[in-house]
Amino acid sequence: MGLRERKKLHTRRAIAAAALRLFAERGYEETTIADIAQAADVSPRTFFSYFPSKEDVVFAEIDERLAEVREGVAQRPPGETPLESMRRIVFAMIEAIAAAHGEYGAIQVQLILERPSLQARALKRMNDTEQHVVERLTELSPDLDEIDAVVIAGALVGGMKAVITHCRAHGYAPAATREAVDRALAIVEHGLGSVPALNRPVP
């Protein structure tokens, strides 16, 4: 990795960190791009060569983790059933979200919850992830009907969203979270278990 790329990554992180810090200190609306740029020691114009909009900077860290999850999903032990794969994906994502509760994680979550426009963007990201799951699913089980794959992905992501919603309302106690995941998966699986293609291992 050359100097150029390292610098870029550093600048990107500096901008994101400065933005999140300012958002936390004085609020989202009250922070301008100019403020962020100044705090990160770049020109206002440069901000937009790293993030296409002010809203996107909130998702900087989340997007990084999401990319990791997608990588991880790619390689999968042989003999694993599609259903098991799906369970693994869901757990990886929940874990990724929980892990995001680091330095600025709490601020991100709070911002997203209280700004409808950020909520909308978060949902869009979930939807994109869902599309990804559909692709992966049809790849794993070529004999699976497209409509079935779409429904299954929807149910899975819906379940995930349910867990997040539930945890938000009841705090992120690990035991409660685990229980929520188990319950959600149990419910969804009872329906999913009846799709034969999902329970046949692939070579």
Next chain:
Amino acid sequence: MGLRERKKLHTRRAIAAAALRLFAERGYEETTIADIAQAADVSPRTFFSYFPSKEDVVFAEIDERLAEVREGVAQRPPGETPLESMRRIVFAMIEAIAAAHGEYGAIQVQLILERPSLQARALKRMNDTEQHVVERLTELSPDLDEIDAVVIAGALVGGMKAVITHCRAHGYAPAATREAVDRALAIVEHGLGSVPALNRPVP
């Protein structure tokens, strides 16, 4: 209904119609609020007393129909099981979406599909509807755990989204749509059928 309210509704519709027409003619980005205001014969400032943002005007008609659906969901025949209620809601919504394919419906759908920001807003509306379903569900079955209700709503709305996605890809042929709905519901229900609270009729 007084003159004042009639006029307001008329202006609202005029603005929405002008906006959709201009979006169709020259594109979304290429149409400014000033253009819309001029076409609807109001001042630019007035636009914002009817719609909070340029994006919201795209959803004007959809929101009207969604409100109708919520009304319809409210009164429900006695003895109907929660599961039957849910099926009724899903069908009503699918129907509402299909009905929106009127004068400007096609333009709306096209706009939403090709602008990520509009997609995000559409998903937010779906999510809000999902919240509504959760509320209604816990109201209908007080003995239903919250987490279960959230998962069920998620699965239902996920299924709905799946149907829409599928229909979009395969055209809106009525037969195909009906089949998609049946398949989606069948899949979801196989899971949902195992939740006892859902199959007990309420007084």
Next chain:
DNA sequence: CCAATATATACACTGAGTGCGAACTTGCAG
């Protein structure tokens, strides 16, 4: 017809986001 109230508009302003060309930095080849 009058007064209270709701609505429309004009005006001025902030801030997000874009296009462009100039200045600068890095990577690489000779």
Next chain:
DNA sequence: CTGCAAGTTCGCACTCAGTGTATATATTGG
């Protein structure tokens, strides 16, 4: 080390969405 090509930052000028406010105009109820 040196200079050239490519990538990156920056300043500047601009458009447009969206807001606050004060003023004018229309509607309603009495």
